[in-house]
Amino acid sequence: MPPVPPRGSGNLRGVAAFPAAAHQELANTQLRRNIGKATHTIRAKRLSVTGELPDWEQLRDAGAAVKTDVLNRLPELLTQFEAAVTARGGVVHWAADAAEADAIVTDLIRATGSDEVIKVKSMATQEIGLNEHLEEQGITAYETDLAELIVQLGHDKPSHILVPAIHRNRAEIREIFLREMPGVDPDLDDNPRHLAAAARKFLRHKFMTVPVAVSGANFGIADTGTLAVVESEGNGRMCLTLPQTLITVMGIEKLLPTYRDLEVFLQLLPRSSTGERMNPYTSMWTGVTPGDGPQEFHLVLLDNGRTAALADEMGREALHCIRCSACLNVCPVYERTGGHAYGSTYPGPIGAVLSPQLAGMDAPGDPNATLPFASSLCGACYDACPVKIDIPSLLVELRHQKVEHASFGIEAAAMKAASLAMSSSRRWTTAQKAAGLGRLLAGKKGKITSLPGPLAGWTEARDIPAPPRQTFRQWWNSDEGRAALAQAREKGRQQ
């Protein structure tokens, strides 16, 4: 057996199993309404801007091919990337897990003498729980993405990759600002422009005074050492250009081999995530430029379970993910439960794959083990994915892995019994006689309205018709069946 790479840590696991967490979220009518409305809007926008490109499918193929290449040559590309960043005056740090990454970033901030840091919206730093860690260390982090700021001020958790405050409406945002934002105008109303202006006023002061910024990265270019962040608000660019020190935390799978590969991804990402042809701000930087922008640049390369995911021959495809969130926006499960039910930083279909892959799911009672089952396998996510991750197949694969590691229980026994019964038509026709029991249960009503045990979930909201008197097989072998078939043949001859 080859050595198993360590799993990731940090915010990659919730506290409750998905069905229990979903139970809470499904009852939140405000959340249901907000998310339903928002996802439908983004869905329509995405379809219009992907539909207008004649080569959209080829772009998806190209994106998938580039990512496959990156994963196949990851060690080589990472070494090249490190050398390029270093040559341009950046300092590269390697973090095996969340705790290491948190410690590296904390030390780097301390070395600047600042006890405040401004942040660019970043999934990687959410994943490692950086803000919580910095708070424990006496360092205040300010999220500068408007939605992240709303989440942070609300002592809340993001519920969407791209739109972390998707579960809040403007009345709630006003309340959060009035309660939590230092120096806020007490007469603030819930007009979106006024809410944005309040945030701008608060953030501008931070941009001008805080000397350290922390960011993530959408892409890292192996051959030039360039990093790229795409965003809508411009607050990210403030953080990337104004402070003296910039610290970037990047997952090791975010590499692209060459600058030219951005051509593909800068088309795929905005169209898939916000439904825009081009995002308003694309910031790129390479090491340090004397006299222009941050004069100190640190890059923290984060593993946190990625090598473990890479070792999984079937599952590694999930590392193609560019965090666009298109799969969330089309997912019928996410649409009803929202992101919090998934527990992890990564919600929705891709989260149901990535969280168990990065952080594992084999410990007894691990909530992550319920995530691969949190899908009806409808396939909408696969169609939406700009890098063609076959999420339904990955979910099925993870279900298989979960069952392989699980102890033998009632479900396994039922599956074994069904397998035995269904592997021969003789045994199967015998088993079909149990349908008579269903007729008994249905009684005069002609339908089954209540079932015991694990089947009760069905009859809480749905009936089941009484099983028919005859199976198809019995009909086929009956005089009635033969006569009907002969009649149909005759009818065909007449036509």
Place this chain on the structure above:
Amino acid sequence: MRIALFATCLGDTMFPGAVSATALLLARLGHDVVFPDGQTCCGQMHVNTGYQPDALPLVENYADAFGDNGIDAVVAPSGSCVGSVRHQHEIVAGRYGSPALCSRVDEVKAKTYELSEFLVDVLGVTDVGAYFPHRVTYHPTCHSLRMLRVGDKPLQLLRAVREIDLVELPEADSCCGFGGTFALKNAETSTAMLADKLCNITATGAEYCSAGDSSCLMHIGGGLSRLRTGTRTIHLAEILASVEPAVSPKGVPA
């Protein structure tokens, strides 16, 4: 053509009307319809719930039942089960079966079709001579839509039915929430999905909700029945098999 019916375990046991309608329709279209007696189940439930090794005997059984060279095509009134045959059998056979099984699986899968794609693509027919004087809305099931890519083939077939009042289903391509054991393991989320589907169905004022999968219809019909909506479910095959002046098929009562 010599066509083997794949009844599917659910169709055989719970919804024989959809399977017999498929048989009668294909016979009416002039084909030699056979029912290989050794057939049971495609194994999708096992694969989708994580029990791949337990699916192997079912994959083998499917290849045994339909491998006969005298069979030109296998047709099932289910997008989901055909999706499993086409996409999952090779995975199970590749992992747990012999190379010989893998090649048998490839051969059988190549001639297995869902009803609507068989009619439109293979037989090249959209007007099957059906008559169905009712208001109907059609739910395109996820696996027929996104695994098999049947597109609007079922609708092409329905539009050609005489006297049908076909009404568009809002948000038709949203999942009904069935998902096999998903409906049991995540019953509440599944119900929330079903609730929206039922709202869209009842908004059409249709008398019947049709689809190409008995499993999804069992889910949708279970909700329609519980709520006494007055809308019943009917398999696509039952509409296509219906001819004048035969008595209308009954579907599943509301």
